[in-house]
Amino acid sequence: MLNQIDLSRADLNLLVLFETVMEERHVGRSANRLNLSPSAVSHGLGRLRSLLGDPLFLKTPRGVVPTDRAAELAAPVAEILARVRSVISSAEPFDPARSTRRFVVGAPDGASSVFLPPLLTLARREAPGIDIGIRQLLPRQGEPSPSLAWRDAIVELEARDMDVAVVPFGDFPLRFVVNTIYEEDFVVAMRAGHPFASNPSVENYCSMQHLVVSATSDPNGFVDRILSQHGLSRRVALTVPNFMFGLAVLADSDLLSAFPRRFVAMHASRFGVMGIEAPIPLGHFKINSIVPKVAMMDAGLAWLVGLLRQTGQTALAAAA
Missing domain, CATH: 1.10.10.10 (Winged helix-like DNA-binding domain superfamily/Winged helix DNA-binding domain)
Known part of the structure; x- marks a missing residue:
């Protein structure tokens, strides 16, 4: 240089x-x-x-x-x-107990809302002087494959806009280290007492009005692709930019939405929202931490990656 x-x-x-x-x-x-x-x-x-x-x-x-x-x-x-x-x-080995570093973790809010509470608990215990920033990551809408949808995460990691990315995708280039934090699937989220809970059939599901989480307000999500494979469709009556906002809307409406199971287990009850099994399989995936290999030479960053993996056990317990 x-x-x-x-x-x-x-x-x-x-x-x-x-x-x-x-x-x-x-x-x-x-x-x-x-x-x-x-x-x-x-x-x-x-x-x-x-x-x-x-x-x-x-x-x-x-x-x-x-x-x-x-x-x-x-x-x-x-x-x-x-x-x-x-x-x-x-x-001088990295000592989390004495460090005052600040780490930035990028993630969609459906994941950050799951790993952040246990991460803060662990960090307060092991590293009270460390600060954490959460950077919102979202897939590109309309991309034909996950690798294209999440390519912005690669760009932001290599630009050092964040230290770690946590995304529902793991097929990154070999110059990245990928670690699974926890595994996830989707449930149907709705307000408590919603009539769909008493008749959770596919036909009833498709007849309801739905909410989709989309930062770009694109109403066509992964659920629509799954339904189309079975010759089915639904009406998306509303899009919102993140899952937390979605919980507040579901609490005061008759809308349904596909939400991450662990996210619902940790946060939905505070909004009076519940989750039930979907009448059609909505997929299963891993939530992974992604870090450039060269960055893992940083002992502090390696510590953070290990801490994120520990949060996965809390996520599993919350969903049990």
Whole structure:
């Protein structure tokens, strides 16, 4: 990335600054994370621009956006820093009890709402100084395969927009480490006392009005594809952007919706919502954590991945 002449005047802290600004996309937030003033961050960016011969980040009303060159540098810089952190951690092992790091985990809310409560409990016990950010991940609507639907997660991981992705898909390229946290399927969610519960037939299911969780308001979901394979269809009367919002709507309506079983087990009762077995199989899948292999050299990140795997046992107990 740097030639020999440039290395003589390079500062490793500039790479940390670059990484932080890539993650935050905002000079002020980056300054807070680095315990620097905004002017110091701006000065550091100026040195980086001079060193690399590129603007790197362009100002917008909401912060900054990376140039194409900055996007190209994101993965190499992340790899360099991961190796440096690995060297440092070998001299001073990662200690969660004393760490004040902040990790970002990307996940759809149907998964994050399941693993986050036990994750916070474990983190408070083992690492009270660690902070966690949840980044909303959603599949691309209308893609013909899961690998295409979740390709944005690959891009965001390699850009270091997040440390770990937790998604219902595991067929990622070999440069990623995939660990199963828990297994999941879907139930039919509805308000308590809904008449469908007394007659949960396929015909009755298709005659009801349905709610679909879709960030883009696309009413055609995986349930519709399954129904079409059996020559069936349904009416999607409403779409909402996430599962938590969906629970609130189901509680005060006669709509039905396919919701993750463990999500329903952990959260539905607070809304007066219940779940029953679907009259037609709606599929079974694994919820996996995804991390670039090179990033797993970071002892802190490896610890977080292990903690996420522990949360799966709590998810299983909640659904039992």
